[in-house]
Amino acid sequence: MSSFGSFQKFSEGTLSSHDQVARALGAQIINGVYPPGSKIPGEAEILQRFGVSRTVLREVLKTLTAKGLIVSKTRVGTKVLDPSHWNLFDADVLSWKMSQGLDEAFHGDLTEIRLALEPRAAALAARRRDPAAIKELRDAIEAMRNATESRRHFAEADLFFHKAIGAASGNVLLRSIAAVIETALVASFTMTSPIHDADLHEHNVHSHELIVDAIEAGDEEGAAEAMRRVIKTLAHWRAQAD
Structure with missing residues (x-):
């Protein structure tokens, strides 16, 4: 019954570089690896870890910001927001939360x-x-x-x-x-x-x-x-x- 669509795909092999990085960082934020108020890794560390371009990374940070997970401030860095800001009606945020149980x-x-x-x-x-x-x-x-x-x-x-x-x-x-x-x-x-x-x-x-x-x-x-x-x-x- 392919006309009925399919469930969200959780396999990283089917995702773009942008989606893989967003999912990895998003899931870690939701799972508390980077708790509210803490900073996520710096640009150099993320680029080395995932092997993506700066352009991809900038888009990832925009995505996570739009979903309410992070906020970037000049001379402060990129910090994790409190869960009260997270958009839990967003399909990606929900799937990242589900992937953690x-x-x-x-x-x-x-x-x-x-x-x-x-x-x-x-x-x-x-x-x-x-x-x-x-x-x-x-x-x-x-x-x-x-x-x-x-x-x-x-x-x-x-x-x-x-x-x-x-x-x-x-x-x-x-x-x-x-x-x-x-x-x-x-x-x-x-x-x-x-x-x-x-x-x-x-x-x-x-x-x-x-x-x-x-x-x-x-x-x-x-x-x-x-x-x-x-x-x-x-x-x-x-x-x-x-």
């Missing part, structure tokens, strides 16, 4: 933000009842139902489904939380997946199908509640896997 508190944060936003997105999708969006959601359900051999294929279809809900809401800001959804699903499906239990697999697919049924029926509260159940079930699976 997600603690229980952050898992809880992911679930809470999903519960705050995705049920509303489902309700808005039910209000709009766009036929093309409903067809996309039905296609995603079918892909989930057919994904009985590959954990990745199931997860890709599941991700497509949730991103399609955001798009179907008609709200551009709700659509932009796709990075948060992806991180939550990646984190959960690296530990557990329903595909190896036929009953659990069918239950999961059916619970997603209920969301689409409610959207198609124009049942805003029903769609929201069905979405809440799906998110809470995923959180429960993850907690059991810990």
Whole structure:
């Protein structure tokens, strides 16, 4: 199901020089190698370590600055900012954090933000009842139902489904939380997946199908509640896997 896209790639072999350096430094900042208030290595050290040009390094520093991880000041150097400045809605920042492992508190944060936003997105999708969006959601359900051999294929279809809900809401800001959804699903499906239990697999697919049924029926509260159940079930699976 390549049309459903793919999860973020964490293999450095697929990344550009800029992305490799940004990911390495970003992950080290997030992991506390360079704690808030400290300086990251100087230009000469980074250039020697990664073997990149000054142009690439300047772009990397711009990227990390834009994501709220660092700030550069004349005669002071480049310092790491407090986590309160980090843009955790940014797909790269989330993937760097995930590469270091997600603690229980952050898992809880992911679930809470999903519960705050995705049920509303489902309700808005039910209000709009766009036929093309409903067809996309039905296609995603079918892909989930057919994904009985590959954990990745199931997860890709599941991700497509949730991103399609955001798009179907008609709200551009709700659509932009796709990075948060992806991180939550990646984190959960690296530990557990329903595909190896036929009953659990069918239950999961059916619970997603209920969301689409409610959207198609124009049942805003029903769609929201069905979405809440799906998110809470995923959180429960993850907690059991810990």
